[in-house]
Amino acid sequence: MGxxxxxxxxxxxxxxxxxxxAKIATALAENNINIIDIxxxxxxxxxxxxxxxxxxxxxxxxxxxxxxxxxxxxxxxSLEVTVQDSEVFQYMHRV
Amino acid sequence: xxxxxxxxxxxxxxxxEDKLDIRTVTLGISLLDCSDPDPAVCAxxxxxxxxxxxxxxxxxxxxxxxxxGLPIVNKRISLTPISLVVPVANPSAFxxxxxxxxxxxxxxxVDFVGGYTAMIQKGETSIDRxxxxxxxxxxATTRRFCASVILASTKSGINMDGCYTMSQVMKDTAGRTxxxxxxxxxxxxxxxxxVEDNPFMAGGYYGTGECESSILVGVSGPGAVRRAIEKLxxxxxxxxxxxxIKKSAFKITRAGELVGKKLAKHLGVAxxxxxxxxxxTPEEGDSVGQILETMGLAMPGAPGSTAALMMLNDAVKKGGxxxxxxxxxxxxxxxxxxxxxxxIRAAKAGAISLEKLEAMTSVCSVGLDMIxxxxxxxxxxxxxxxxxxxxxxxxxxKTTAVRIIPAPGKKxxxxxxxxxxxxxxxxxxxxxxxxxxxxxxxGHIPAPLQSLKN
Numbered sequence: 417m418g419x420x421x422x423x424x425x426x427x428x429x430x431x432x433x434x435x436x437x438a439k440i441a442t443a444l445a446e447n448n449i450n451i452i453d454i455x456x457x458x459x460x461x462x463x464x465x466x467x468x469x470x471x472x473x474x475x476x477x478x479x480x481x482x483x484x485x486x487x488x489x490x491x492x493x494s495l496e497v498t499v500q501d502s503e504v505f506q507y508m509h510r511v
Numbered sequence: 512x513x514x515x516x517x518x519x520x521x522x523x524x525x526x527x528e529d530k531l532d533i534r535t536v537t538l539g540i541s542l543l544d545c546s547d548p549d550p551a552v553c554a555x556x557x558x559x560x561x562x563x564x565x566x567x568x569x570x571x572x573x574x575x576x577x578x579x580g581l582p583i584v585n586k587r588i589s590l591t592p593i594s595l596v597v598p599v600a601n602p603s604a605f606x607x608x609x610x611x612x613x614x615x616x617x618x619x620x621v622d623f624v625g626g627y628t629a630m631i632q633k634g635e636t637s638i639d640r641x642x643x644x645x646x647x648x649x650x651a652t653t654r655r656f657c658a659s660v661i662l663a664s665t666k667s668g669i670n671m672d673g674c675y676t677m678s679q680v681m682k683d684t685a686g687r688t689x690x691x692x693x694x695x696x697x698x699x700x701x702x703x704x705x706v707e708d709n710p711f712m713a714g715g716y717y718g719t720g721e722c723e724s725s726i727l728v729g730v731s732g733p734g735a736v737r738r739a740i741e742k743l744x745x746x747x748x749x750x751x752x753x754x755x756i757k758k759s760a761f762k763i764t765r766a767g768e769l770v771g772k773k774l775a776k777h778l779g780v781a782x783x784x785x786x787x788x789x790x791x792t793p794e795e796g797d798s799v800g801q802i803l804e805t806m807g808l809a810m811p812g813a814p815g816s817t818a819a820l821m822m823l824n825d826a827v828k829k830g831g832x833x834x835x836x837x838x839x840x841x842x843x844x845x846x847x848x849x850x851x852x853x854x855i856r857a858a859k860a861g862a863i864s865l866e867k868l869e870a871m872t873s874v875c876s877v878g879l880d881m882i883x884x885x886x887x888x889x890x891x892x893x894x895x896x897x898x899x900x901x902x903x904x905x906x907x908x909k910t911t912a913v914r915i916i917p918a919p920g921k922k923x924x925x926x927x928x929x930x931x932x933x934x935x936x937x938x939x940x941x942x943x944x945x946x947x948x949x950x951x952x953x954g955h956i957p958a959p960l961q962s963l964k965n
Contacts, residue, residue: 425514427523455516467519480577498523500580502513507765509518 422473423452423502426486430495432464440468440497443489447482448474464495469502522762526581529734530797531763533770534790535585536572537710537727539717539783540564542591542626550604553597554611561588561615561624564724564780569620571777581770588616589715589727590626593642600637602645606652609645613653623698625715627658632667632703633955646680650695651687657713663703663901665908668958671898675950677701678893682917685886689919692927696916697881701897703904703911709840710786714877714912725783726775727840730767731790735759736827737802745807752806753826760787760830768835786840787831788876789823791851793934799823799844800853811846811854812863820844821874841910843876849929849936850881859937865896866942873903878912883927883936886919893917895946898956906959 428440437456444451453469472482483499490497525531545556569586576583590596590612597604609627616624627649629639646658660677663669685693700714707718710727739759740752747755764787775782791798800811803819824843831838846868848854857863865882872878878900884893897913904911918927921938928935 425519427519429520453513457516465516465520467514467516469513478577479580498527498580500523500526501578503769504579504581504766505514505518505522507769508522508762509514 420473421471424470424472424479424482425500425502425505426468426470427498428464428466428468428490428495430464430493432458432462433493436464436490436493436495437466439489440466440486443485444470447477447485449482450474525732525735525762529732529738530794531732531735531766532582532584533576533728533767534731535587535710535712535729536568536583536771536774537587537589537715537729538565538568538778538780539589539708539721539725539727541717541721541723542593542596543719546596546598548598550597550599550601550607553604554608557596557608558611558615561612562619565619565621567778572774575770575774575777579770579773581766583770585623586621587710587712587715588621588624589710589717590624591719592628592630592716593626594629594639595719597638600641602641605642605645606648609649609653609656613656616655622655623657623712624655625657625659625712626717627656628660628716630661631670631673632661632664634670635673643676643680646699647683647687647695650684650698657698657700657715659700659702659705659714659716661702661705662897663905665704665905666958666962669703669898669901669905669956671950671956672953674897674901675890675894675953678890678897681893681915682890685917685919692883692921692929693886693916693918694929694933697914697929697933699914701913703901704908705910705912706840708784711788711790711841713914721783722781725781726771726778727783727786728767728771729786729788729790729840730763731788732759732763733789733791733799733802734796735763736789737796737805740802740805749822753822756823756826757830760827761834763787764831764834764838768837782837784837784839785835787827787838787842788840789827789844791845791847792932793850793852795852798851798853799846800851800857804853810857810860810862812857812867816867817870817874820846820871824875841876845877845880846871846875847881849883849934850932851934855934855936858939865939869899869903872900872911873907877910878904878914880912880914881916881933881936883916883918883921883938884941885923885938886917886921888917888941889947891945891947891950892941894950896941906961908961
């Protein structure tokens with residue numbers, strides 16, 4: 417993680433459907449949040465699981481506001497979204 | 512990706528499902544510059560100091576919580592023991608200052624303040640006596656100010672007169688708050704060997720060796736520890752279980768350290784320390800008793816509970832120590848009966864007794880905690896229970912505490928409800944054999960041999 421970045425980790429988990437990645441990516445782009453890395457898998461043929469690393473330095477939104485925007489973007493779909501500062505993972509999983 | 516999917520999902524699961532949270536951020540504030548012989552002036556200085564240091568605590572804690580997506584459950588303040596701040600041996604002065612603390616705490620949005628504290632392990636001053644005399648009124652007429660009295664230490668032995676006095680204070684306080692089942696006693700902790708940087712209430716106060724003001728963080732997460740043991744399955748041996756607890760404790764502590772450091776920076780105060788204590792709440796799943804159940808005991812209180820708890824407490828400390836250089840406070844496992852769904856069930860079923868709880872306190876932090884007993888328990892019996900718990904702390908060089916509620920008008924089998932985080936509890940039986948003549952001797956039990964280390 418270089419200088420002047422404010423990285424967040426987004427997870428999206430739930431029932432697979434057409435367009436999930438597109439909707440999340442669009443919502444992030446609209447709020448000037450830059451995607452750095454994406455990991456996506458289908459577990460057991462139906463569970464969609466995506467973890468996404470993004471930089472929110474260009475966005476003025478707070479973490480709860482970003483979560484709200486992402487939730488709104490996939491409203492009506494059976495998916496759970498979480499947004500967390502990447503420093504939390506750095507602290508918990510790296511010595 | 513910098514982190515694996517498993518790591519990311521584990522953390523998300525710990526927060527969302529296992530209720531990993533920052534149980535409390537406690538702002539320690541030194542009141543040593545607020546002393547004044549005029550109670551009105553002293554009260555004003557105390558108010559102003561708390562307001563100056565703590566006005567932003569709630570707002571800044573919410574901000575950090577949102578920024579990092581980690582819930583902060585309580586915001587609290589711990590103060591220099593006010594027996595060192597109020598220089599007059601007048602009970603009404605203590606009442607006046609306690610009310611000032613209570614009202615400023617409400618104004619700035621903190622739920623508990625610790626520091627109505629006297630240190631009488633070796634004897635009382637006239638000021639300590641005034642503080643203690645005012646204590647029942649203070650506990651009955653304030654909502655937020657918590658009291659603690661230090662009755663024993665390994666270095667000083669046990670103040671037996673103090674044990675007797677405090678048992679009468681407990682009964683008086685319970686009587687004055689009888690319509691709420693004696694809830695005043697839930698804000699009163701009696702200590703042997705207390706720590707001076709404990710962020711948890713009701714027993715927290717800000718020691719004299721601390722700096723002007725600092726952030727003390729209390730992290731919890733019994734749910735996360737239980738889930739990790741559950742994943743191991745029933746065949747894993749206890750060495751593997753200990754290793755798993757250690758790893759969970761490490762991760763939980765790191766989350767707490769991150770929040771503590773950021774919050775201290777935002778408030779412009781020092782980061783004092785981090786206390787990783789598995790503290791239950793009455794909510795299902797957020798329970799230390801359930802960790803013991805997951806280890807293989809049908810209920811807490813079963814034979815084996817002391818061994819299981821020793822291992823849990825030790826593994827939590829080891830994981831925490833490696834995770835942060837600022838580990839302090841109590842850092843262990845709490846077993847408050849009324850605040851833990853599994854302990855409440857065990858007490859109701861008769862699986863756990865006061866005597867077994869006493870044994871368990873010799874291997875964990877902190878002590879006989881949030882236990883309701885019949886209101887007609889004599890002051891002498893209560894004093895003897897307190898003395899036993901002090902003796903465990905004294906001889907084992909550890910913190911022990913007593914927070915017992917002699918619930919007025921209640922008998923064994925009745926239920927008391929304190930509400931909120933304090934939970935509810937069945938009234939537990941007390942051994943009826945008399946200790947009266949022992950307690951009435953009074954005096955002081957000398958410091959044990961362990962005190963002579965120099």
